[in-house]
Amino acid sequence: MAVIHPKLSLTPRDVFKLFNDAPFGLTSFGRQVRNDLDAFSLAIHTGLVDISIAPTCSCGNLNETWSEKRNAENSYQGFQWECGKTVRGYRCRQTISITSGTFFNDVRFSWIKVWDLCLNWFFQTPVINAGNQVGCGKDAAMDWYSFCREVCYDVVFQMDMCIGGGLHVEIDETHLFKRKYNRGRQLAAEHVWVFGGICRESKEAFVQVVPNRSGNTLWPIIQHRVHPVNHRYHFVDPNNPNVHTNTIERTWGLLKGTVHGSMNNERLEMYLGEFIYRRHFFKAITNTDKQASGRYFEVFLQHVREMYPGTQNGGM
Secondary structure: OOOOOOOOOOOHHHHHHHHHOOOOOHHHHHHHOOOHHHHHHHHHHOOOOOOOOOOEOOOOOEOOEEEEOOOOOOOOOOEEEEOOOEEOOEEOOOEEEOOOOOOOOOOOOOHHHHHHHHHHHHOOOOHHHHHHHHOOOHHHHHHHHHHHHHHHHHHHHHHOOOEOOOOOEEEEEEEEEEEEEEEOOEEEEEEEEEEEEEEOOOOOEEEEEEOOOOHHHHHHHHHHHEOOOOOOOOOOOOOOOOOOOHHHHHHHHHHHHHOOOOOOHHHHHHHHHHHHHHHHHOOOOOHHHHHOOHHHHHHHHHHHHHHOOOOOOOOO
16 A cells, blocks of 8 residues: 655744744734644644654554545544554554544544634633634633643643742732532532742742641641741731732732633632643743744643653554
């Protein structure tokens, strides 16, 4: 069987210019990525779909042959690896999709919509507006926003961040909302508290949901999350204007503007993970940084690749 290589409409240079030429935004992205072939090419050049290494078949042979499922709705998604090993006169012919184990695995609609939704999430477009703009509906938009948050949460969870180290750290707790639920015929409410800290100089931060605000709950978190330096027990000192919690209180304001709507524990943790991720990886210091935000989006794509590496190193 002849090897079939997918056709690409974008070059590596096109992708480099897309992310590095200011300004980077929804408009400039739309001018460059205009159809599904462009979207597929972008997935290849950013490494979200890796066609450089063939996966290994369960029979032990390397899948070096391309084939294309002609009946696939999107022919670019239909490309697959096929085993060509012959055993006792029979060809193996086991197949695996090139998107298996990737961020694009089992995508049910146009790839360009996936890119557009991820970009809208990156620029914090309200999810309903994003669904309307992309033309996919609210539910699909919410799903892809959730996928992006899962990447953020996974990265932050693995970081296990510890802040401070000779710098000023402000810590505080805040009440996010009351979670209502039915208990028999009575409507009850559960208070949701989060505890967090921020390094005044580096802006590194952590937040986590806590069951209560007792010393037995908060002190172990401080010991784990803040480098063991001079821990102050009283952060607001009327005689010292440098000892305050202004920075963490501003952070709570930003967090409360992000976390809203109906929340269960898992969804709340995802939002908190996204909040910390954005502070750590998307922080823009100057106007130039804001104009060149394409490199921040590239950082996110790098983390997507790490979370969804594909099946090149696994079996079929």
